[in-house]
Amino acid sequence: MDIEEKLRVLSAAARYDASCHSGGSRPRGRGRPGPALPGVCHSWSDDGRCVSLLKVLYTNACIYDCAYCANRASARRPRLSFTPRELADLTVGFYLRNYVEGLFLSSAVRISPDHTMQEMVKVLKLLRLERGFPGYIHVKAIPGADPALLREAALLADRVSVNIELPSEESLRRLAPQKDRPSILGPMEELAEGIAANREERKRSRRASPFAPAGQSTQLIVGASPESDLRIIRLAAGLYRRYDLKRVYYSAFVPVSQDPRLPRLPEPPLLREHRLYQADWLMRFYSFQPEEILDEGHPFLDEELDPKSSWALRNLDFFPVEVNQADYHALLRVPGIGVRSARRILGARRSHSLDFEDLRRMGVVMKRARHFVTCRGRWLQAAAADPESIRRSIRTAFRDPEERAARQLALPIGLADPPVALDVGTGLSGEL
Amino acid sequence: MPESRCGQGSLLLPVRRVGAQAAAADAAAEMIRSRISPRAFYRVALAFLTEEEGVEMDIWRYLGLGLEKGAQAYRCRQDQRVRRVHDAARAVGRERHRLLGFLRFRRLVDGTLYAPMQPRYDVLCLVAPHFMRRMRGEELFIHDLGRHTAFLYRGGEAELVRVPPFPPQQAEGEAFFQELWREYLKAVSVPERRNPRLQASGMPRRYWRWLVESPGQAGAG
Numbered sequence: 001m002d003i004e005e006k007l008r009v010l011s012a013a014a015r016y017d018a019s020c021h022s023g024g025s026r027p028r029g030r031g032r033p034g035p036a037l038p039g040v041c042h043s044w045s046d047d048g049r050c051v052s053l054l055k056v057l058y059t060n061a062c063i064y065d066c067a068y069c070a071n072r073a074s075a076r077r078p079r080l081s082f083t084p085r086e087l088a089d090l091t092v093g094f095y096l097r098n099y100v101e102g103l104f105l106s107s108a109v110r111i112s113p114d115h116t117m118q119e120m121v122k123v124l125k126l127l128r129l130e131r132g133f134p135g136y137i138h139v140k141a142i143p144g145a146d147p148a149l150l151r152e153a154a155l156l157a158d159r160v161s162v163n164i165e166l167p168s169e170e171s172l173r174r175l176a177p178q179k180d181r182p183s184i185l186g187p188m189e190e191l192a193e194g195i196a197a198n199r200e201e202r203k204r205s206r207r208a209s210p211f212a213p214a215g216q217s218t219q220l221i222v223g224a225s226p227e228s229d230l231r232i233i234r235l236a237a238g239l240y241r242r243y244d245l246k247r248v249y250y251s252a253f254v255p256v257s258q259d260p261r262l263p264r265l266p267e268p269p270l271l272r273e274h275r276l277y278q279a280d281w282l283m284r285f286y287s288f289q290p291e292e293i294l295d296e297g298h299p300f301l302d303e304e305l306d307p308k309s310s311w312a313l314r315n316l317d318f319f320p321v322e323v324n325q326a327d328y329h330a331l332l333r334v335p336g337i338g339v340r341s342a343r344r345i346l347g348a349r350r351s352h353s354l355d356f357e358d359l360r361r362m363g364v365v366m367k368r369a370r371h372f373v374t375c376r377g378r379w380l381q382a383a384a385a386d387p388e389s390i391r392r393s394i395r396t397a398f399r400d401p402e403e404r405a406a407r408q409l410a411l412p413i414g415l416a417d418p419p420v421a422l423d424v425g426t427g428l429s430g431e432l
Numbered sequence: 433m434p435e436s437r438c439g440q441g442s443l444l445l446p447v448r449r450v451g452a453q454a455a456a457a458d459a460a461a462e463m464i465r466s467r468i469s470p471r472a473f474y475r476v477a478l479a480f481l482t483e484e485e486g487v488e489m490d491i492w493r494y495l496g497l498g499l500e501k502g503a504q505a506y507r508c509r510q511d512q513r514v515r516r517v518h519d520a521a522r523a524v525g526r527e528r529h530r531l532l533g534f535l536r537f538r539r540l541v542d543g544t545l546y547a548p549m550q551p552r553y554d555v556l557c558l559v560a561p562h563f564m565r566r567m568r569g570e571e572l573f574i575h576d577l578g579r580h581t582a583f584l585y586r587g588g589e590a591e592l593v594r595v596p597p598f599p600p601q602q603a604e605g606e607a608f609f610q611e612l613w614r615e616y617l618k619a620v621s622v623p624e625r626r627n628p629r630l631q632a633s634g635m636p637r638r639y640w641r642w643l644v645e646s647p648g649q650a651g652a653g
Binding site: 011042049052098344361 | 509537622
């Protein structure tokens, strides 16, 4: 089988992994550890996602039979595997030509988890030890593989990740019967401990080899199972807290099989995915709690409004915020003010008090912010007072009714089980 | 510097043109770093690379403000003197950052890695050090086709030279790697999520000409 064919098949199979992150690590080799490097995007694919890594599966031959996966054992398709040498040559060749920052290596499970993980470690060894490859490496941990192999991979890679796949244990049981909670959370815990211990070690000695220096991340599929957004963001908050993850990625479900256990969606729930990312940002950079973003009465994110604006409309008594006096955290709560503009406001108002024109110039989105702030005690003239008119003025305008209808259908309706039925009980929920 | 470029800056005094003097430039740079801040010098250097009409006078006013009031005067983005230089520096920095990703190297017959580009601003000297570090042990040739300048790095020596555009002779096997890259990009795109607008906002069209891939051509993966 030629390399072109393998690349075509094994990268197409890896495209549903969302992470393209290539930063947060330190330059390898030479001298003292420098500052963490930022990521570089090398290209944008036709679906508008940035490409910074050679993202491939080592093999697509799988012993598991997960319903949502194109490579499940029962699917009829050509099964291919790279050899470690082929993959190392390809990675170095792409890296030297500045096509990519490095390698994102995932895999189906061939023969056994240990066997697969061993092959992947071979690729990493070849790259790092034989070729002296300085680029970024993100490697997937194969659930169920020997922890010793996992540690070996983490010592060679920049980032390791274990995909949580689905937001609850019930859904895992239903759609990915061979994976379970311990096989996913086990490696995650292992990595979290390793990373924390390594951080201490490196404080004491510069020579300590880095252990997954760019941390760990995970990914879950949105829309293949009936969990609510509240449940998903609680899970994410739990993962951030408990395992110190760098990122949780949300991947809109794209049907790749006709399995009757899966919902039929007219198109992937992209807007829902987008809103979840916004909620995720609120938790990580704006100190929001999941319960502030959603509650049991409203377990799904509003499609028409970003989650911060939704929160603001439910908490109008928090406003107006006076931009010349409010502290950083209050500024961050204002729709239309982000981390960057909040910092700029703090810097600029030392020298003089700010007016609306200043805010606009600092990059504040006045379309949203004008309803929630005052400058020197005054509202902007165009500010609205009641929630309904504010909502009308800031909601996302869909281009046409059809688009809107399609977006709405993308919510998990038409599933065999009603969503509430699974929201009870334990599982991979917030209280991990 | 043509006189018209700084003429509007002085209402009363005559404009006198001076040539570049390395020693004076170093002294001025050191003075800016120590009396204002190292960051101010970096920003000024970036802003200068816009090569835009009147940028010298913007820089002059910016430094005047800094020398008078210190680096904290630069916190005030409302001040036009600050904003003009900061915006220019940011635009140049952004172009540098983009090219770190968008530059594409081709292996030539003599083994050199060759990368053509046509940046809006004069960022050659800003991108080159990144690639010297990145491709250790390789011979590099980064070519600014618009300005006819090139950065050459071979045998541990770096130099900046004038080179007009020329047809590069690619090594055998180079076309194969380029084909693999195009195939890869086709394969990683999820057809159900096709989004040309988002693609073009991440990767502005003016950079497409010198890429190896042709964005938007993949169709359904």
